[in-house]
Amino acid sequence: MIFRTITALLCYLTVTSSYISPPSSLSNRVSRRLQKNGANSISRAGDSSSFTPLSNLITSRSASRTVTPRTTQLSSATIDSPPKTELEPRAPPAAYDCTPEGDCVVTEACDDVSCRTSLDVRIHNQWYNLEGWRKAHPAGAHWIDWYNGRDATEVMDAFHSEKARNMYQRLPKSDDATALMLEDEVEPDSETTKNFRKLRAQLVADGWWERDVVHEVKLLAIWASCGLSAAYLCHSNLAHSGSLSIFLLGMFFTQSGWLGHDYVHGVDKWTDRFRQLTTAFAGLGVTWWSDKHNKHHALTNEIGVDEDIATDPFLYTWAPDPANDSPLRKIQHLIFFVPFSALFALWRVDTMTVAVDAVEAKRPGAKEELWILLAHYAVVLSVFPLSVFVPAVFLSGLMSALIVTPTHQSEELFEEYQPQWAEAQFLSTRSAKTSNPFSEWIWGGMQYQLEHHLFPTMPRSKYPLLKPILEKFAEENNIEGGYRESGEFEILKMNWELYRKVALADPVEGAPYSRGHGQLGAILSSNTPAAKQKVA
16 A cells, blocks of 8 residues: 555656646736825834824834835936926827737727727836737736836846746837826836846846756755655554654645745746646645735735735734724734634635636636646545645645745735835845754745845745845845844744734724735726726
8 A cells, every 4th residue: 555655646746747837817908197106104113003094194113003104215316307298199009919929910090999009018118018918918917907107127027037028028119208208207216226126137147047956856855755754654553653644744735835936936947847846736726826926026015915915804914994804803813823724725725716717718728737736636635534634734834824924914014006116025024034954944945035025036045145145235225124034933923913913903994905805906996007997
């Protein structure tokens, strides 16, 4: 029986590791006129649990937890804004139809009533008309809608392969009049943003994205040994073999998530080969992961958009409006481990829902991914009894939640879109300092949270060397709070204290809603340019 079990697992690894699946999507057209947005945030520097509406704000970092407006200070000597230009009436522009590869053709001209002909996004100081390409965008049209009339340079650089970064330059450029109008309205790049782009370019030139294959093989060997040992022990008569099997299978699922997390983000040939690892061995689909997780990276801690801070009604990170409150909030600091443990189980359910929807929507690679998910459950449930599988799923959920939640929830939260992306990552992210080799391994690279958020496609083996560079960058650019880091147990304590303070707080009329009524709902109900016009 043990021989058949190990053989089945090895065969499963051989078959499923050959799958490759790129993430995908995009959405609809929106208004060009852009409201200039402030950088409002909810300060987490202190220990109060009150929420202050934006109309009653006092700009300070006091010991109380309040909503504080943060507006990027830009000197006229640093950035020269283009002069305001009176635009002459012009004929309706032509429309475009584009392929996912960026090949576009001009279609019949129309006006903004009968059809939409312009959706403008700035990338590296050039405005592009992405209306014809939005539906072909592999990661979904909603991303293009979100950045209509905005700068998407950091998002383009952070999440895309070299091929994609070269491809967008073939897309149609916005007409001169539209570009001048938008350039006049969009917030200029701060000096920190400009310096960050220089830093990224230098890291690319220095080869920081080259993967260390020896390191990867070592991580995969440790991971595989956990899974094979768990399979052996669950059919063994050794003392405490059942408990050990649960523990090792929980470790296996957790590390499947961390390895898969690195490979889904990755943009090299190695990660292409292992992209479906987390689908095959943790039951967490790449399509679901990409849709949810990339939004967290692009719009970190932005209320109503970032699902990673939308943990209510089980856990609240600020006092909610009475309409969105729950009795559980009053005891959340006492029962936090219950929703934490359910994390992987909920993710598995979400994965299957998204996988089925993706097949119905005919998204690329959706059928293959669904088959891998079905194979995962067929093999895992034939090897492990439910008495081992179910506790292991909840154990892996608890370990993963203890790692991922404290690195953002105790930092600034934003009520509005943050145009200076790099600065927002420094303000909303805290890294953890591990104290021993086991912790360094179990955290799966997530202890270098800021490094990962600024450079998500970089192999995680590079993050320890990147840390001093980011510490120096924060100091030289006078970033508030600098490079934020706490010990692995201190950061957990900070998160628990936040839950306790919010539990003791009274609900607050007008407090923001964490979910924004869904991804497209967040676009329509927030202060993005898309809010000016319903998505067609």
